[in-house]
Amino acid sequence: xxxxxxxxxxxxxxxxxxxxxxxxxxxxxxxxxxxxxxxxxxxxxxxxxxxxxxxxxxxxxxxxxxxxxxxxxxxxxxxxxxxxxxxxxxxxxxxxxxxxxxxxxxxxxxxxxxxxxxxxxxxxxxxxxxxxxxxxxxxxxx
Numbered sequence: 001x002x003x004x005x006x007x008x009x010x011x012x013x014x015x016x017x018x019x020x021x022x023x024x025x026x027x028x029x030x031x032x033x034x035x036x037x038x039x040x041x042x043x044x045x046x047x048x049x050x051x052x053x054x055x056x057x058x059x060x061x062x063x064x065x066x067x068x069x070x071x072x073x074x075x076x077x078x079x080x081x082x083x084x085x086x087x088x089x090x091x092x093x094x095x096x097x098x099x100x101x102x103x104x105x106x107x108x109x110x111x112x113x114x115x116x117x118x119x120x121x122x123x124x125x126x127x128x129x130x131x132x133x134x135x136x137x138x139x140x141x142x
Contacts, residue, residue: 002106004034004113008136009041012115016132017045028119028128031056035112037064052118059101060116061094067111069142070101100125103141104133
């Protein structure tokens with residue numbers, strides 16, 4: 001099974017920031033988790049709020065733990081609110097069910113981690129994550 005290396009995690013972050021600059025987004029914070037939900041790398045751009053780590057982590061953590069992008073978790077929470085509340089309870093309040101938590105897959109389609117981006121609109125956060133993932137020659141699912 002492949003894994004996200006530290007080098008690829010750093011590439012994902014750098015390229016997500018570059019995409020944010022290209023799109024003229026607010027300062028971003030980016031977290032990269034492995035397939036077990038463990039932190040590989042995190043960076044917060046100058047000017048980003050200090051509490052952004054928890055948001056970026058929550059987007060990525062929910063995605064990797066459930067095997068679906070955080071945008072889908074948000075849809076589930078709207079369709080089945082009791083399940084959404086229970087889900088967050090199961091994971092100790094760590095799941096942030098809005099776009100910006102993107103699954104990372106290898107060339108075979110195996111989930112090898114997740115990226116969480118926060119700082120701008122959730123859709124723009126997801127676009128920055130996808131750009132970073134693609135730059136690392138991996139596949140993103142938002």
